[in-house]
Each structure stands twice: as C-alpha cells, then as structure tokens.
Amino acid sequence: MTSGSGQRHQPRIGIMGAGAIGLYVGGMLAGHGAPVAFAARGRTLEALSRGLAITRLGGFKIELKPHQYRAGDIGTLAGCDIVLFCTKSGDTGTAATGLSRVVDPGTTIISLQNGIGNVEILEKCLPGCSVVAGTVPFNVVRMSPNAVHCAMEGTVLVGPGKGSQHLxxxxxxxxxxxxxxxxxxAVLWGKLLLNLNNGLNVLSGVPLRRQFEDPAYREVLALAMEELLAVLEAAGIQPAGATRTSPSLIPKILRLPTWLFRIVARQQLRMDESARSSSWDDLVAGRQPETAFLNGAVCRLAEEHGMRAPVNRMICEQVDLAFAEGQSPQLSGKEMRALAYQATK
Structure with a gap:
C-alpha cells in the first residue's frame, strides 16, 4: 500500500466488534505500531479510554495506553483500509448495515467470525467492499471490559487478496x-467441525480442558462431528484443517482412551485451565447464542441433502433452553451422551 508520494505506509485497521477476539487481534497489532481503531460502546468504550491489557499462554503480556489506538462509535472506522469484522454472528446484518454508511468503497472487510454464512451477509450489506473470509482457530477469554487473555496458541487465517497481504x-x-x-x-468448514464443541461447553458448564478429560463428552462431540462430515461428503465439500490434523481423523482421536488421547492431542490441549468457548462467554454476558451459525448450519445443510443431523439438533435445542434460562444446565458427560443417543433413535 503506497501513499500519494509513492512511499509505503501501514494500512489503517478498524475493528468492528470489540469483544474478546476484536480486542485481542486489534490490541496485538496496535501494540506494535499498527494504526488501529476500535468501534466500541458502553462499558467497553469507557474502559478503553483507560487502556487495554493483553496476556497470552506462556506468560506474554502487553499493556497498551489509550494513545496507541483510537476508540469511539462506528464513525471511528471511517477511512480505514481494512476492517476486521469480529461481531457475533447474530449481529452481522445490523452491524454491517451500520458500517456501510461509514466505510469507503473498496475497503477490505475480513470476517473473523464463528460459523457459516457471515460472508454472504457481509457481501449483501457491503456491496462496494471487498469481503474476505477468515477464522481465528484459538481461544480468547474476556477477563474484563479492557482485558483479554489468549488461552491457546494459533494463527489467524484469512483468504487471499490485497487487503489480506497488507494485514x-x-x-x-x-x-x-x-x-x-x-x-x-474449506478451512471454514474445518473450523466449524471444532466449533461444534461450543454449545457442548455451554451445556457442561466446565472449562474446556476439564471437559476434554471426560470420554463421554468427547463421544458426544465425535457424534456431532461425524454428522457434519457425512453431510459435507454428500454436499461434495472437502473440509480442510486449520491444523495439521485431518478433519476426518478428529472423531477417531476423540474416542481414544483418555491416557492415549492426552498424548495424541497434546498440542491441542495446550490451553489454560481458564479456557472456555465463546458460546459460554455469550451465555454469561446475556447475549444471543451463535448456535444457529454452528450446529444449526449442520442441520440446514443436512436438510438440503435429505439427511438428518439429530445430535446437532439436540445440541441446538439444549443450548437454546440454557440461554432462555440464563444458565448452564451443567450436564455431566453421561447425561449428555444419553441425550445424544436418545436423539438418534
């Protein structure tokens, strides 16, 4: 990217959705000199006026001062070259419509959201922009309105394009x-395979690492994943992993004895004890669930091909009940497995 004088300059990066992912990605960039603007409101906007703290697995820590970034309403994103779209999937349409009144034609919009279907909504609401799919295959926990902690290692993955190269x-x-x-x-479908656990984390009410220690929880996740893999095969879609592990092998790994699972999946289990899913964060914050874009996407694709996805539908229904009641049912692995097998009858 060059200026009018031909000199190279850094792209102006906007963050639409100052949640855990938005604050982490934007803060990591701003903390090392990139011009970053956050669209925020309420407690988050007020807290960002005091600074932003970021920590990461392994002891990394950075504390940003307010002068290292800009924060304000959606108008703060005017003039940005790249906007990282980090809102919850259920808010995509509304947020994109608001953004369309602010950004210039040709702006690159990179979706870093969970689930399937967000890119299509962004393209419809932002027809003059270049929309790029992306994904964040690691866990970030919101510690306070202006503090986040990355509980796992990983790489932000984005689709091709000039804006992506600049990022x-x-x-x-x-x-x-x-x-x-x-x-x-293909990577998005592979990421969806992993995100099928988000709802289960809501239903269990326990941290991810503890959940993966239970073979019954792992069995339910394996069943949900196998439904997605079967539907993708019928649709002629080949998922790609965000890691080196082939998506088709993941359900088999989940069914290994716990002692062997710990060895085979040791890289994936490198997470803090505090790590939970983004759906858990939504439940605690009183937001709407993203399940319709996760397990619900499996059910819709299954219906399109005359198939069923009973385990994923059960997860959708149970998560909806949990959000309606405002709390996790704290189902044990055995209880959840019983519901899964009952759904398949």
Whole structure:
C-alpha cells in the first residue's frame, strides 16, 4: 500500500466488534505500531479510554495506553483500509448495515467470525467492499471490559487478496501470527467441525480442558462431528484443517482412551485451565447464542441433502433452553451422551 508520494505506509485497521477476539487481534497489532481503531460502546468504550491489557499462554503480556489506538462509535472506522469484522454472528446484518454508511468503497472487510454464512451477509450489506473470509482457530477469554487473555496458541487465517497481504505485512512486526489460505472456504468448514464443541461447553458448564478429560463428552462431540462430515461428503465439500490434523481423523482421536488421547492431542490441549468457548462467554454476558451459525448450519445443510443431523439438533435445542434460562444446565458427560443417543433413535 503506497501513499500519494509513492512511499509505503501501514494500512489503517478498524475493528468492528470489540469483544474478546476484536480486542485481542486489534490490541496485538496496535501494540506494535499498527494504526488501529476500535468501534466500541458502553462499558467497553469507557474502559478503553483507560487502556487495554493483553496476556497470552506462556506468560506474554502487553499493556497498551489509550494513545496507541483510537476508540469511539462506528464513525471511528471511517477511512480505514481494512476492517476486521469480529461481531457475533447474530449481529452481522445490523452491524454491517451500520458500517456501510461509514466505510469507503473498496475497503477490505475480513470476517473473523464463528460459523457459516457471515460472508454472504457481509457481501449483501457491503456491496462496494471487498469481503474476505477468515477464522481465528484459538481461544480468547474476556477477563474484563479492557482485558483479554489468549488461552491457546494459533494463527489467524484469512483468504487471499490485497487487503489480506497488507494485514499480514502489518502483523509481521507483532507477535500475532496471520496466514493466508487459498482454500479458506474449506478451512471454514474445518473450523466449524471444532466449533461444534461450543454449545457442548455451554451445556457442561466446565472449562474446556476439564471437559476434554471426560470420554463421554468427547463421544458426544465425535457424534456431532461425524454428522457434519457425512453431510459435507454428500454436499461434495472437502473440509480442510486449520491444523495439521485431518478433519476426518478428529472423531477417531476423540474416542481414544483418555491416557492415549492426552498424548495424541497434546498440542491441542495446550490451553489454560481458564479456557472456555465463546458460546459460554455469550451465555454469561446475556447475549444471543451463535448456535444457529454452528450446529444449526449442520442441520440446514443436512436438510438440503435429505439427511438428518439429530445430535446437532439436540445440541441446538439444549443450548437454546440454557440461554432462555440464563444458565448452564451443567450436564455431566453421561447425561449428555444419553441425550445424544436418545436423539438418534
């Protein structure tokens, strides 16, 4: 990206959705010199006026001062070259419509959201922009309105494009790893495979690491994943992993004895004891669930191909009940497994 004088300058990066992911990605970039603007409101906006604290697995810590970034209403994103879209999936349409009144034609919009279907909504609401799919295959926990903790290692993955190249360049001087994947659509389906656990984390009410220690929980997740893999095969879609592990092998790994699972999945289990899913964060914060874009996406694709996805439908129904009641049912692994097998009858 060059200025009028031909000199190279850093892209102006906007963050639409100052939640855990938005604050982490934007803060990592801003903390190492990138011009970053956050669209925020309420407690988050007030807290950002005092600074932003970021920690990460392994002891990394950075504390940003307010002068290192800009924060304000959606108008703060005017003039940005790249906007990282980090809102919850259920808010995509409303947020994108508001953003359309602010950004210039040609702005690159990179979706870093969970689930399937957000890119299509963004393209419809922002027809003059270049929309790129992306994903964040690691866990970030919101500790307070202006403090986040990355509980796992991983690389932000984005689709190809000039804006993506500029983002990678902007991140090159920071500890934030950003990579471009030509097969980003396949990666999104592979990421969805992992995100099928989000709802189960709501239903269990326990941290992710503890949940994965229970073979009954792992069995339910394996069943949900196998439904998605079967539907993708019927649809002619080949998912790609965000990691080296083939998506088709993950259900088999989940069914290994716990002692062997710990060894085979040791890299994936490198997470803090505090790590929970983003759906758990939504439940605690009183937001709407994203399940319709996760397990619900499996059910919709199954229906399109004359198939069923009973375990994923059960998860959707149970998560909806949990959000309606405002609390986790704290189902044990055995209780959840019983519900899964009952749903398949």
């Amino acid at each position: 990678v360049a902007a991140a090159s001087s920071s500890p934030l790893a950003v990579g471009i994947r030509e097969d980003i659509d």
